[in-house]
Amino acid sequence: MKLVRFGSPGQEKPGILDSQGKVRDLSSVVGDIAGDVLSDDGLNKLRNVDLTTLPEVAEDMRFGPCVGQVGKFICIGLNYSDHAAETGAEVPPEPVIFNKWTSAICGPNDDVEIPRNSKKTDWEVELGVIIGKGGRYIDEADAMAHVTGFCVVNDVSEREFQLERSGTWDKGKGCDTFGPLGPWLVTRDEVADPHQLSMWLEVDGHRYQDGNTRTMVYQVPFLISYLSRFMSLQPGDVISTGTPPGVGMGQKPPVYLRNGQQMRLGIEGLGEQQQRVVQA
Numbered sequence: 001m002k003l004v005r006f007g008s009p010g011q012e013k014p015g016i017l018d019s020q021g022k023v024r025d026l027s028s029v030v031g032d033i034a035g036d037v038l039s040d041d042g043l044n045k046l047r048n049v050d051l052t053t054l055p056e057v058a059e060d061m062r063f064g065p066c067v068g069q070v071g072k073f074i075c076i077g078l079n080y081s082d083h084a085a086e087t088g089a090e091v092p093p094e095p096v097i098f099n100k101w102t103s104a105i106c107g108p109n110d111d112v113e114i115p116r117n118s119k120k121t122d123w124e125v126e127l128g129v130i131i132g133k134g135g136r137y138i139d140e141a142d143a144m145a146h147v148t149g150f151c152v153v154n155d156v157s158e159r160e161f162q163l164e165r166s167g168t169w170d171k172g173k174g175c176d177t178f179g180p181l182g183p184w185l186v187t188r189d190e191v192a193d194p195h196q197l198s199m200w201l202e203v204d205g206h207r208y209q210d211g212n213t214r215t216m217v218y219q220v221p222f223l224i225s226y227l228s229r230f231m232s233l234q235p236g237d238v239i240s241t242g243t244p245p246g247v248g249m250g251q252k253p254p255v256y257l258r259n260g261q262q263m264r265l266g267i268e269g270l271g272e273q274q275q276r277v278v279q280a
Contacts, residue, residue, distance in 0.1 A: 001016060001017075001043065001046060001047065001186075001187045001190070002016065002017040002184040002185070002186050002187075002190075002271075003015070003016055003017075003026075003033045003046070003066065003149070003184060003185040003187070004016065004017065004023055004033070004063060004064075004066055004182065004183060004184050004185070005032070005033050005063070005064040005065060005066055005067070005068060005182075006023060006057055006061045006062060006063055006064060007061065007062065007064060008062065009062075009064065009106075009107070009110075012032075012064035012065070012068065013025060013026070013027045014026040014027055014029075014030050014031070014032050014033045014037075014068075015057055016046065016049075016051060016054075017184065018051045018052075019051075022056050022057075022059075023056070023057040023061070024051050024054035024055065024056060024057065025054055025055045025056075025057055026046070026049075026054065028054070029045075029046065029049055029054075030042075030045075030046070032068040032069065033066065033067055033068055033185060034067060034068035034069040034235075034236050035069060035235055035236060036235070038067070038130065038131070038132035038148040038149075038235045038236060039132050039133060039148070039235065040132065040133070040145075042132075043132070043148065043187055062107060062109070062110075063107050063108050063109060063182055063183045064107045064182070065105050065106065065107055065108075065179075065180075065181040065182055066108070066130075066151050066181050066182035066183065066184055066185040067130050067151070067181065067185055067236055067238065068236070069236050070102050070105060070236050070237065070238055071102075071234050071236055071237055072099070072102075072231070072233075072234070072237040072238070073099060073100040073101065073102055073104065073105065073179060073237075073238050073240070074097065074099060074227060074237065074238070074239045074240070075097070075098050075099065075100055075126075075155060075173065075239075075240040075242075076095050076096060076097065076218065076223060076239070076240065076241050076242045077092075077095075077096035077097075077098055077169065077242065078091065078092055078096050078217075078242065079095065079096075079216055079217050079218055079241055079242025079243075080211065080215045080216055080217065080242050080243060080244045080245065081215055081217055082211070082215050082244060082245045083211075083242070083243055083244055083245045083247070083250070084217075085245070086245045086246075086247070086250035087247075087249060087250055091217055092217075094226070095218050095223060095226055095227075097227070097230075098168065098169045098170055098173055099170050099173070099174065100155070100170075100173050100174045100178060100179045100240070101170075101174035103174070103176060104173075104174045104175060104176060104177065104178040104179035105179045105180075105181055106176075106177045106179060106180050106181075107180065107181075107182060108152065108180050108181065108182035108183045108271075108272075108273035108274075108275075109180075109183070109273060109274050109275060110177065110180060110275065111177065111275060111276050111277070111278045112154070112156055112177045112178070112180065112257075112263065112275040112276070112277050112278070113175070113176060113177045113278055113279070113280040114257060114258075114259060114277060114278070114279050114280060115158060115161070115175045115176075115280050116280050118158050118160070118161070119160050119256070120158060120159035120160045120161075120248075120249070120254070120256045121156065121157070121158050121159075121256055121257045121277075122156070122157045122158070122159050122247050122248040122249055122256055122257065123154060123156060123157075123201055123203065123208070123209075123247060123248060123257065123263055123265070124154065124155035124156070124157060124201075124209075124243035124247055125152070125153075125154060125155075125199050125200065125201040125209050125211075125243060125244070125265040125266075125267065126152075126153040126154070126155045126199075126240045126241055126242060126243050127150060127152075127153070127194060127197065127199065127213055127216075127220075127240075127241045127242075127267060127270075128150060128151040128152065128153035128181060128238055128239065128240050128241070129147055129150060129194075129220055129223075129224070129238070129239040129240075129241060130147070130148050130149050130150065130151060130185055130236070130237070130238055130239075131146055131147065131148065131224075131233045131234065131235055131236065131237040131238075131239070132146065132147060132148025132149070132235055133145060133146040133148075133235065134146070134232060134233055134234040134235055135228055135232065135233055136228050136231075136232045136233075137228055137229060138224055138225050138228040138233070139225060140221045140222055140224075140225040141221075143220070143221035143222075143224035143225050144188065144220070144221055144224075146224055146233065147188050147220070147224070148185070148187065148188065148235070149185045149186050149187040149188050149190075149191075150185075150186050150188065150191050150194060150267075150270055151181055151182055151184065151185050151186065151238075151270060151271075152180075152181075152182065152183070152265065152266060152267050152270050152271060152272070152273055153179065153180070153181060153238070153240045154179075154180045154201075154263065154265055154273055154275065155173070155178075155179070155240050155243060156175075156177070156178040156179070156180075157172055157173055157178070157247075158172040158173075158175060158178075159172060159248075159249050159254075159256070160172070161175075176280075180273055180275060181238065182271070182273065183271045183272070183273065184270065184271050186269060186270050186271075190269065191269060191270075194213060194219075194220050195213050195214055195216060195219050195220070196212070196213065196214055197212065197213045197267050197268045197269065197270070198210075198211070198212050198267070198268045199211050199212065199213065199244060199265075199266070199267045199268070200265065200266060201246065201263065201264070201265035202263070202264045202265070203255075203257070203261055203262070203263055203264075204261050204262055205262075205264075207246075208246040208247070208248070208251070208255075209243070209244055209245065209246030209247070209265070210244075210246065211243075211244020211245060211246065212244065213241075213267075215244060216241060216242060217242075220239075220241065223239060223241060224239070227239065257277045258277065259277060259278060259279040260276075260277065260278075261276075261277040262274065262275070262276055262277070263275045263277065
């Protein structure tokens with residue numbers, strides 16, 4: 001299934017794509033794409049719905065973030081060997097963990113703001129993993145049973161705030177609008193192998209990133225098991241798993257986003273995002 005949330009910011013309704021690719025309104029069935037709806041039982045309930053009985057949603061509606069009520073937005077740094085090389089960093093001996101604040105979350109096609117005093121706002125296409133079943137100390141062999149699905153994430157980053165202003169990476173990662181999610185939450189049964197997905201990102205039609213999840217250093221089951229050693233994972237948590245090469249910081253010379261530019265990005269089978277860059 002491809003689950004969506006649609007409507008104005010803060011008032012999104014749940015939806016689902018039918019066999020014709022049209023969005024159907026699920027609000028008569030569930031309150032949101034969140035919480036217990038993300039469990040296997042919750043998904044099975046949706047699979048049994050006759051979508052032809054649900055109202056169609058207007059084609060010009062806004063897509064919201066594809067999952068609601070996100071508790072944690074956890075990110076993994078330097079998790080692609082070829083991206084680590086372009087930044088001059090070593091592949092870390094354990095996953096690098098940082099956070100994006102949930103206030104960074106926005107719709108997949110919403111404007112992305114360059115923060116005030118920013119000089120180095122950058123892009124990163126990433127595979128997002130959405131937790132459907134909570135847990136602690138999860139065995140790697142059982143980890144995929146905790147995944148409800150996958151989505152596209154743009155891990156927008158301000159490199160000066162992240163790397164040159166002391167402290168952790170978080171201050172350059174969690175600015176408002178720095179976490180577009182969607183357009184869809186694609187349930188895990190539709191993704192045969194999350195480690196064999198092509199992914200790409202363009203700015204004003206120029207393709208900067210053209211990679212594949214196969215170059216991920218720490219794969220999804222290991223990441224879930226690893227993270228669960230340090231925190232409980234809960235339904236609706238989002239894990240953004242790292243980016244392939246081609247970020248602005250890695251260009252020679254570096255290239256950063258400017259007011260008025262257009263980003264377009266996607267992952268095989270998970271849909272596309274498109275954001276206009278605006279000055280905050």
